[in-house]
Amino acid sequence: MKDSIVLYSSPGIGHLICMVEFGRLLLHHYPSFTINILIITPPSSHTIPYIHRISTSTPSIIFINLPTISLPPSSTNHESGLPFDLIRLNNPNVHHALNTISLTSTIRALVIDFFCSPALDIASSLNISTYYFLPSGVAGLVVLLYFPIIHNTTTKSFKDLNTHLHFPGVPPIPPCDMPQAMLDRTSSTYKFFLDMATHMQKSKGIIVNTFETLEPTAIKAISDGICPSPPVYTIGPLIADNDQTGGDNDATKCLMWLDSQPSCSVIFLCFGSFGLFSPAQLKEIAVGLEKSGHRFLWVVRSPPPQDPDFDVLLPERFMERTKDRAWPLYAEQRMNRVFLMEMKLAIPMDEGKDGFVSAAEVEKRVRQMMDSEEGKALRDRVMVMRDAAKAAMSDGGSSCVALAELTESWMRD
């Protein structure tokens, strides 16, 4: 029988692309694997053409659509915008899919996106080795893994704490910069993250989309055992292949324009899948950018409901609540700001009390980044990390070695 690696992606094109790139990386080194990717349905209209392109270009990657389920009206998805219930309710489908795959191949490992944590129990009952997959870095992983320990030291919610939170190997984090889903101790999302952290400890290992040179202190906190963890494999950075994500006309035009600008002269603004701003905030950013006098390339999101990706998976109320909040952003982005500043790879934007960022602040920070000595040092450091990332992924590099260790352990079992 063929050796199969099953990947279980959480909804959201970003998570899927990262998982697919991991599958492609495995195939690059181990072409004999079959990669089965479990997809929660219905896939969004963004996702469908992407899946089609990957299936065509890489026949060893097989997508398996889990049957569509309907969410109960009381679903916590509606409060948090996170697909927890959807994933929990898919457990029987995952069970069925794993059984079906194992009729025709030997499942060497199941790799689950960290949001798909409930699937760990299913895989254990089937005696399948399960690994977690984190599309972000080890600093965030430390926070997750250490969270149950912090939880036991206090009876308060993070949102009610006044002191910074201390996790091993990462800078102190202001409680308000913790992911929103973890702020309120009584919420169902908080409980989900607590369960996730406990489950992760029971997995065979955690695969992280980062590389050693980028996060030495967080990685050391784990390897020294200060932060309890199963083995961690830093195999990144995985970067989406433009040809596969479907460089459309706009993307091609942007790249042509970029190529015609002086080297390192353009500011790129991108706020992620849910980075929506109020019209007033958009205008303020535009004014600040213009005053800075620098060239820029800015990804502006159209708000839902034009965007079916969020339409399917995220309740409108979530988008409504977040749309006026500016840079604070969502999910773990505030926490990432703390990490990136520590790495000296970022400068912060100061927000007003209501989360609004003024044009003057935008202008000041753009000038600081592009015109100051401090900004130059920071941009030089980014280039150093870019080269370190390339080295990590090349033959004999740390990420390449970690991947080899991981797959060798799969074939030994």
Ligand SMILES: *[C@@H]1O[C@H](CO)[C@@H](O)[C@H](O)[C@H]1NC(C)=O
């Ligand atoms: C589970 O897997 C292990 C090692 O792969 C094997 O030794 C054990 O017999 C299996 N148990 C069951 C119940 O299949």
Ligand SMILES: *[C@@H]1O[C@H](CO)[C@@H](O)[C@H](O)[C@H]1NC(C)=O
């Ligand atoms: C937290 O406390 C609970 C209840 O005493 C205990 O079961 C659990 O193991 C503790 N967790 C950690 C990570 O210390």
